[in-house]
Amino acid sequence: MIEKISSNYSFLFEKALIEEISEVGIIKKVAKDDVLIDIGNYVRSMPLLISGAIKILRQDNDGNDLLLYFLEKGDTCAMTLSCCLGQHQSEIKAVAEVDTELIMIPVQKMEEWTSKYKSWRNFVFESYHNRLKEMLDAIDSIAFLKLDDRLLKYLKDKKELLNNDLLEITHQQIANDLNTSRVVVSRLLKSLEKKQIIKLERNKIRFLVS
DNA sequence: TCATTAACACGGG
């Protein structure tokens, strides 16, 4: 376990902290599409990502999802931080984008470390900062970009996240993440294909340019 | 004008 933490966090945390993490942390593996946190859940432990990726979604009153951002290795969930400390219900939904490994840290420890380790404090602040930036990015995208640009951005983000030019996804799943209808996604994807940006196959989208 | 909804045909697994 020490190795897993070290390989992803040694540049952030001092040795003593890494040792403490390995003492109290619990390794958790989740499969693609597993729901880690749902809206209304109380969160009692905080996740540190070791591998894989998690997508964070916001939900409207009718239960429609909207993609906010992704978490990757070395990230943690800022929502969890505020939920844990404030004992609030979760405002977001977290779903595994691919098979993912996490270390779960009990809330009491993370409070303790905040005063004990400077590197931990920095990490927490830095996480907040990064998540806020990504949130602004998501807002920009929704407010200022038209759906076709949003779609392209979505595909590019996903491509970089998976580090793969071939995305295995259906038009309906994209429509769910962007909170729009499949008809539109199909039409826009078709036009992207005409522009030679992507190639469409059943259940698959292949990037032709980067 | 552009998105959404419903409906339909096509085709691969």
Next chain:
DNA sequence: CCCGTGTTAATGA
């Protein structure tokens, strides 16, 4: 047959 895809027509914001 079922599901994903591509398209159209009607309707709405």
